[in-house]
């Protein structure tokens with residue numbers, strides 16, 4: 488039962504944001520920047536954000552050569568480059584907002600490995616480099632087959648290697664903590680353990696009930712930033728969950744590589760975290776099984792990750808132990824572009840990050856705030 492005081496002072500906001508991941512917090516911050524005296528509330532159902540933003544691999548990446556080439560075929564040049572640009576501007580804004588140290592940003596570059604049975608025509612690289620030149624003023628993709636040995640990878644399974652000269656990596660935990668603390672510092676209120684139910688527009692205001700609480704917040708504007716979980720509120724949207732599984736090893740003294748790497752069309756990705764290896768992926772081993780909201784591990788995938796660690800990524804005979812494993816939920820759709828839309832009456836959504844939200848999340852938030860301000 489609410490008191491008169493609670494009803495008067497706790498329930499009304501200019502903007503309520505659903506979801507406290509990178510997109511939700513960025514939306515709240517951008518809205519506050521545009522409108523400093525506004526009242527902004529973020530509702531997050533987890534004790535801390537429990538979607539993808541605290542569980543990811545921390546690749547600050549714009550897309551591998553094979554990925555961008557694939558997108559060009561699927562989406563056409565303009566739309567594919569729009570997605571790349573969202574990632575580039577998103578990351579620039581995130582770095583400017585938090586500072587590199589606060590998010591553990593490091594820029595070692597990285598690369599894409601092509602296994603013996605993969606096909607990728609490297610003749611397209613000059614075209615891809617030309618498309619990216621306006622952003623980076625240098626060639627991004629450089630074939631360097633001879634680097635494979637020096638990075639410690641097992642050369643016999645690899646037919647080609649393309650260095651990426653511009654990508655970086657972040658400390659995901661540090662980044663999200665910094666974002667949460669900046670949002671609070673700027674006056675954004677964040678309530679956790681609050682699962683929002685479907686907002687209803689009544690007499691010019693959105694009513695946002697919080698499940699199992701009897702509390703209904705009211706706001707002129709609502710930003711829906713619930714990524715994979717959005718169809719639990721709006722089932723008509725084309726959004727499917729996709730579980731991502733990850734492991735991290737204990738430190739491996741003398742680990743030979745630094746940077747972020749992909750193979751098998753980006754379905755596998757690994758990086759160094761100091762002298763540890765963080766390795767994830769394998770969703771393509773069981774697309775149907777991984778299309779789930781359940782946060783747990785599947786032996787089929789974890790075994791494959793260990794197989795590749797032993798037989799591809801680390802030098803032959805290198806011993807390692809897995810310190811920790813986890814999973815998180817991403818959002819995918821038939822088209823590999825995010826949904827950023829103004830739904831009218833002061834409700835907008837920025838969802839379906841297609842596994843690319845670290846880089847693009849800040850720009851998505853900026854655009855949502857622009858629609859709502």
Ligand SMILES: Cc1cc2nc3c(=O)[nH]c(=O)nc-3n(C[C@H](O)[C@H](O)[C@H](O)COP(=O)(O)OP(=O)(O)OC[C@H]3O[C@@H](n4cnc5c(N)ncnc54)[C@H](O)[C@@H]3O)c2cc1C
Nearest residue numbers: 506508509510537538539540543544546683731815844845
């Ligand atoms: C294992 C893994 C590895 C990844 N690696 C990378 C990577 O290296 N680089 C990269 O760019 N991207 C990566 N991603 C994807 C990236 O993490 C996401 O694209 C990004 O975090 C999405 O941010 P978001 O804010 O849209 O969604 P989320 O982080 O999922 O946030 C949505 C939030 O909404 C909350 N929520 C849901 N429903 C409700 C409700 N009804 N009421 C209140 N709150 C609700 C959830 O608890 C969640 O915290 C990875 C993802 C995973 C799982």
